[in-house]
Amino acid sequence: xxxxxxxxxxxxxxxxxxxxxxxxxxxxxxxxxxxxxxxxxxxxxxxxxxxxxxxxxxxxxxxxxxxxxxxxxxxxxxxxxxxxxxxxxxxxxxxxxxxxxxxxxxxxxxxxxxxxxxxxxxxxxxxxxxxxxxxxxxxxxxxxxxxxxxxxxxxxxxxxxxxxxxxxxxxxxxxxxxxxxxxxx
Numbered sequence: 001x002x003x004x005x006x007x008x009x010x011x012x013x014x015x016x017x018x019x020x021x022x023x024x025x026x027x028x029x030x031x032x033x034x035x036x037x038x039x040x041x042x043x044x045x046x047x048x049x050x051x052x053x054x055x056x057x058x059x060x061x062x063x064x065x066x067x068x069x070x071x072x073x074x075x076x077x078x079x080x081x082x083x084x085x086x087x088x089x090x091x092x093x094x095x096x097x098x099x100x101x102x103x104x105x106x107x108x109x110x111x112x113x114x115x116x117x118x119x120x121x122x123x124x125x126x127x128x129x130x131x132x133x134x135x136x137x138x139x140x141x142x143x144x145x146x147x148x149x150x151x152x153x154x155x156x157x158x159x160x161x162x163x164x165x166x167x168x169x170x171x172x173x174x175x176x177x178x179x180x181x182x183x184x185x
Contacts, residue, residue: 006069006070007066010070014062021058025054028071028074029050032049032050032078033046033047033050034046034139034143035078035079035139035144036081036082038127038135039079039086039135039139040082045085049085052081053074053078057073068150068153072150072153075146075154076154082136083132086132122177127139129176130169130173134168134169134172136155137162138165138166140154
């Protein structure tokens with residue numbers, strides 16, 4: 001969405017135009033869901049977080065100053081709510097193999113034949129085994145294509161920290177996938 005169009009829609013939404021707010025929801029809901037899912041690894045929780053994010057956006061829209069893009073502001077809300085959800089569920093961190101096999105990266109684009117499906121499953125497992133911050137950086141930067149600067153604003157950390165977590169996260173994923181590849185062969 002170009003900036004003037006987005007700015008106009010936000011102004012209309014601030015004035016109580018429910019149709020304008022609906023446009024924002026329609027344009028960003030899938031991205032909000034994907035980011036939340038990347039954090040929480042659970043479709044129901046991701047859906048709840050995405051919806052809760054838009055409730056927060058609706059309640060706080062008058063406080064949006066426009067210092068950053070709307071999507072950066074929204075993704076920061078999604079990330080914060082996701083991290084809060086993870087803290088609440090910290091006790092139940094372990095994932096069963098069945099749950100991991102059901103996981104799908106909505107942003108990954110690979111044909112669903114046998115070998116590629118196996119690679120995708122390995123990548124998904126490796127991604128979801130990363131520490132939370134590394135996983136968040138990899139998802140936001142690599143899968144959602146956000147800039148390092150945008151990711152740093154969303155996660156409230158420096159660009160250097162983002163680069164470090166991205167490098168370490170991708171390195172761990174590569175090691176894990178290489179290890180799994182060796183086991184399969």
